Amino acid sequence: MDSYHERVYALVLRIPRGRVMTYGSVAAALGAPYDARKIGNIMSLTPSDSRSIPWHRVINAQGGISTTGRTSPPDLQLRLLEAEGVVFNEKGCCSLRVYGWMPSEGADAGGERKQGDLF
DNA sequence: TTGCTGACTTGGC
DNA sequence: AGCCAAGCCAGCA
Numbered sequence: 001m002d003s004y005h006e007r008v009y010a011l012v013l014r015i016p017r018g019r020v021m022t023y024g025s026v027a028a029a030l031g032a033p034y035d036a037r038k039i040g041n042i043m044s045l046t047p048s049d050s051r052s053i054p055w056h057r058v059i060n061a062q063g064g065i066s067t068t069g070r071t072s073p074p075d076l077q078l079r080l081l082e083a084e085g086v087v088f089n090e091k092g093c094c095s096l097r098v099y100g101w102m103p104s105e106g107a108d109a110g111g112e113r114k115q116g117d118l119f
Numbered sequence: 120t121t122g123c124t125g126a127c128t129t130g131g132c
Numbered sequence: 133a134g135c136c137a138a139g140c141c142a143g144c145a
Contacts, residue, residue, distance in 0.1 A: 004142075023127050027140095034140040036127040041142065044126050058126085066126045077126090 004030075005042045011103065015057040018085040019101035020094065022061045029103050040066065048076060056080040063093040 007030055015021050023043075027035035039058065046055045048071045056077040060066045065077040073079065078088055088094045 024129095027127085032140080034128080035142090036140090037125060038127090038141055038143095040126040041124095042126090045143095046126095055126090060126080061128060068126090070126060 004038070005045070008039055008042050009046075009053055012054055012058060014103065014106055015054060015101055016106065017054075018099070020057050020059050020063075020081065020086060020096070020099045021101050022059055022063075022096065023066075024061055025100070025102060026058060036061075044070070048072060057084075059094075061096075063096045064088075065092070 008026060011026055011029055012021070021029075023036035023039040024033070026039050027033060032038075043055050043058060046053055048055075048067075056065075059077070059081075065075070065081075067077045068074050071077060075092075078092060081094065082088065086094050086099050
């Protein structure tokens with residue numbers, strides 16, 4: 001059964017540590033560019049303390065967390081990402097240009113990015 | 120069965 | 133710069 005959430009989890013599991021992925025990118029990777037909302041819905045069903053699933057590596061298109069006020073500490077997701085090396089600016093957004101990840105990078109490689117150009 | 124909601128995104132004003 | 137409306141779709145009342 002390749003239920004939707006299974007594929008979502010599988011993809012999220014593939015996100016390397018220290019990298020993030022937007023809901024839209026996850027949806028697009030699954031072949032459904034407009035399913036970003038559903039991704040979020042599935043994530044909402046995922047326990048915030050699930051250590052098996054790096055749900056915190058999934059963020060919104062603005063490079064920020066959308067779980068504010070939804071997790072035990074409002075900024076839990078942000079903290080987890082910071083713990084992995086992702087740096088957030090004062091606005092609570094990270095540079096997708098630097099930390100954004102997509103499946104193709106894992107398949108082929110070479111996705112070295114410059115740390116200098118934030119935004 | 121219908122109808123609304125939602126951890127979203129994008130475009131227009 | 134921020135706010136509003138439309139679009140897609142699974143899950144739930």
